[in-house]
Amino acid sequence: MTDSTAGRAAADGPAPAVIRTRGLTKRFRGGQLAVDGLDLTVPRGSVFGFLGPNGSGKTTTIRMLMGLIAPTSGTATVLEAPMPQSVTAVLPRVGALIEGPALYGFLSGRDNLVRYDSADPAADPRTRDRRVAEALERVGLAAAAGKKARAYSLGMKQRLGLAAALLQPRELLVLDEPTNGLDPQGMREIRALVREVAADGTTVFLSSHLLDEIEQVCTHAAVMSRGRLVVQGTVAELAAGARGRLVVQTPDRELAARVLADHGVTDLRTTGDRLDGEPPSGAADDPDGHLPKLCAALVGAGVRVRSFGTERGTLEDAFVALTGEGFDVAG
Amino acid sequence: MSPGEAAVLPRTAAPGGRPRTALGVLALFRSELSITFRRLRTIALLAILAALPVLIGVVIKVEVGDSGGGGPAFMAQVTENGLFLVFTSFVVTLPVFLPMAVGVVAGDSVAGEAGSGTLRYLLVAPAGRTRLLAAKFTAALSFCAAATLTVALSALATGAALFPVGRVTLLSGDSISFWAALLRTGLIAVLVAASLAGLVAIGLFVSTLTGSGIAAMATTVGLVITVQILDGIPQLHSIGPWLFPHYWLSFADLLRQPAYLHDVLRNLGLQGLYAAVFGTAAWARFTSRDITS
Ligand SMILES: Nc1ncnc2c1ncn2[C@@H]1O[C@H](COP(=O)(O)OP(=O)(O)OP(=O)(O)O)[C@@H](O)[C@H]1O
Ligand SMILES: [Mg+2]
Numbered sequence: 001m002t003d004s005t006a007g008r009a010a011a012d013g014p015a016p017a018v019i020r021t022r023g024l025t026k027r028f029r030g031g032q033l034a035v036d037g038l039d040l041t042v043p044r045g046s047v048f049g050f051l052g053p054n055g056s057g058k059t060t061t062i063r064m065l066m067g068l069i070a071p072t073s074g075t076a077t078v079l080e081a082p083m084p085q086s087v088t089a090v091l092p093r094v095g096a097l098i099e100g101p102a103l104y105g106f107l108s109g110r111d112n113l114v115r116y117d118s119a120d121p122a123a124d125p126r127t128r129d130r131r132v133a134e135a136l137e138r139v140g141l142a143a144a145a146g147k148k149a150r151a152y153s154l155g156m157k158q159r160l161g162l163a164a165a166l167l168q169p170r171e172l173l174v175l176d177e178p179t180n181g182l183d184p185q186g187m188r189e190i191r192a193l194v195r196e197v198a199a200d201g202t203t204v205f206l207s208s209h210l211l212d213e214i215e216q217v218c219t220h221a222a223v224m225s226r227g228r229l230v231v232q233g234t235v236a237e238l239a240a241g242a243r244g245r246l247v248v249q250t251p252d253r254e255l256a257a258r259v260l261a262d263h264g265v266t267d268l269r270t271t272g273d274r275l276d277g278e279p280p281s282g283a284a285d286d287p288d289g290h291l292p293k294l295c296a297a298l299v300g301a302g303v304r305v306r307s308f309g310t311e312r313g314t315l316e317d318a319f320v321a322l323t324g325e326g327f328d329v330a331g
Numbered sequence: 332m333s334p335g336e337a338a339v340l341p342r343t344a345a346p347g348g349r350p351r352t353a354l355g356v357l358a359l360f361r362s363e364l365s366i367t368f369r370r371l372r373t374i375a376l377l378a379i380l381a382a383l384p385v386l387i388g389v390v391i392k393v394e395v396g397d398s399g400g401g402g403p404a405f406m407a408q409v410t411e412n413g414l415f416l417v418f419t420s421f422v423v424t425l426p427v428f429l430p431m432a433v434g435v436v437a438g439d440s441v442a443g444e445a446g447s448g449t450l451r452y453l454l455v456a457p458a459g460r461t462r463l464l465a466a467k468f469t470a471a472l473s474f475c476a477a478a479t480l481t482v483a484l485s486a487l488a489t490g491a492a493l494f495p496v497g498r499v500t501l502l503s504g505d506s507i508s509f510w511a512a513l514l515r516t517g518l519i520a521v522l523v524a525a526s527l528a529g530l531v532a533i534g535l536f537v538s539t540l541t542g543s544g545i546a547a548m549a550t551t552v553g554l555v556i557t558v559q560i561l562d563g564i565p566q567l568h569s570i571g572p573w574l575f576p577h578y579w580l581s582f583a584d585l586l587r588q589p590a591y592l593h594d595v596l597r598n599l600g601l602q603g604l605y606a607a608v609f610g611t612a613a614w615a616r617f618t619s620r621d622i623t624s
Contacts, residue, residue, distance in 0.1 A: 028623075066455045069621040091457035092349055098455070102448030106370060118362035119456035119463075122349040125358050164452065168349075 018203040023074035034060040036227040049214035050207040052224030058207040092122040095170040101161025105150030116164045135163040154181035174205045248275045249306040256303045363466040376432040384420040384486035413490025420486040434551035436474045437534025440467040443544030445624045460618045471531045479524040505588040519582045529575040529605025536613040542624045
């Protein structure tokens with residue numbers, strides 16, 4: 001399914017891509033190949049999850065998309081303009097949080113936003129104070145706006161970084177691990193904010209380690225591993241692609257395990273009266289052919305089957321299956 | 332308050348792009364100035380520069396009588412006319428304190444932002460690399476002016492408080508009114524500030540080479556000291572006139588009647604040359620550099 005889903009988002013629907021990369025590659029001066037031939041397509045209006053273990057090249061990709069570093073080879077197009085050549089035209093329409101917030105510790109939260117807003121030549125100075133106040137309000141920092149940023153907690157800094165990305169209505173919001181350092185309540189708030197921004201028509205490109213986060217807020221996702229794109233598609237497609245597990249409830253665990261093993265079920269695990277395992281290869285493509293036979297074999301062997309079925313895979317299963325080693329850091 | 336429910340105002344995605352306005356373009360220059368002068372470090376540097384003329388004035392006042400002529404230039408005139416404390420202060424601060432302060436500010440300008448990570452957010456705002464560099468250069472030049480002005484005003488106040496002021500006898504022996512002398516003093520202050528322009532460009536260039544503000548400041552200040560030592564080595568006198576501090580003390584030539592302009596113009600030309608060369612180098616480096624911090 002890896003091949004069929006990759007590039008699928010590009011094909012379906014007439015919506016133009018907000019981000020498109022072709023063969024995007026970055027080799028750092030030390031020789032480290034951080035991003036390797038990336039073909040990414042982010043459809044307009046999507047909430048796009050960019051997944052990958054530590055060091056898989058997510059931040060490096062985002063830096064190339066934002067024109068901070070030049071690709072070694074390949075092309076990147078953001079809002080239909082080539083990067084990094086079009087930074088001045090494109091970036092006022094993009095809000096970004098890259099590898100955590102960075103603030104002026106000696107300035108108040110409000111003055112930090114004024115500083116970043118002043119850096120945008122397309123920002124209207126006459127509406128600056130109002131927009132800054134609105135952005136602070138939006139991330140829940142209105143009460144702490146006058147405090148020096150060096151006295152902010154990590155979560156408050158993260159929120160202020162988000163506020164900077166929200167100083168203008170944006171067409172694209174790029175968020176590199178936006179919930180890093182936030183408490184569970186803060187995470188919920190940020191997710192709500194992302195949904196709200198997306199509902200207004202902004203495309204959101206969100207990198208994360210947190211699979212349930214991606215599953216909760218994203219419509220599309222791509223998975224990176226060691227600088228390469230493993231897969232991209234809609235979240236529903238990706239999760240469906242994860243192989244479901246066969247689950248049997250029975251008091252005759254040992255007998256059932258033997259019968260299932262004889263019929264090609266692998267990775268069997270028992271928890272109480274529950275037995276689950278990897279269905280035989282081919283079962284995913286033809287469940288109606290395989291599964292009833294398995295069930296019949298169990299009943300035929302005298303196993304008292306209380307329930308029999310498959311559990312749909314989660315994105316986490318898909319992720320671990322695709323990146324192989326799961327969450328280990330690539331060298 | 333929860334942002335989740337906050338401000339669910341109708342918002343639409345930005346249209347094709349907002350136009351840049353002249354005010355919007357200038358905003359970064361204003362912001363850069365305010366950030367430079369709001370930093371505690373800048374204020375501390377200016378405070379030190381303000382304290383030096385007071386110190387010099389007090390020392391001269393206390394030591395009056397046994398000044399055998401060993402002190403810096405104009406020392407002897409100070410006791411007769413407080414205005415000369417301005418020139419003495421320039422002579423004392425120009426070789427070390429002023430360039431050190433300028434080196435700190437210029438050296439830290441880009442590297443400090445890279446180190447703290449704020450540079451990447453300025454660039455995605457997008458500040459524009461050329462515009463950001465121009466704003467940094469302008470702010471550092473403004474700091475030169477502020478630093479020079481601080482020394483001048485502090486020296487003027489101290490000189491007026493501790494010594495008599497009045498008609499000024501120039502180095503050429505001519506006597507001019509206090510107000511005419513004050514005008515020349517202002518001109519000299521402008522010249523002193525302009526003398527630091529080359530150093531600003533060097534500091535800015537060094538600043539684009541590294542991601543550490545401390546390293547950039549140390550390199551720039553080290554460079555100022557090294558170059559002045561080189562300038563003092565007799566065997567190297569052929570390259571001396573090309574070193575940026577070589578004509579720094581030429582401002583004294585304006586205290587003659589008629590003013591002797593040869594070295595003053597050489598100084599301005601040299602500063603312009605350094606500013607152009609190192610400014611271009613800083614631009615070439617900064618606009619092509621990967622921002623990985
Ligand atoms: N400036 C740099 N110089 C050399 N190598 C680098 C540099 N920045 C990143 N790398 C390398 O590039 C690879 C990808 O790094 P990147 O920061 O893009 O990963 P990431 O997916 O964002 O990881 P994380 O989830 O930890 O944020 C890593 O192996 C890293 O060591
Ligand atoms: Mg990262």
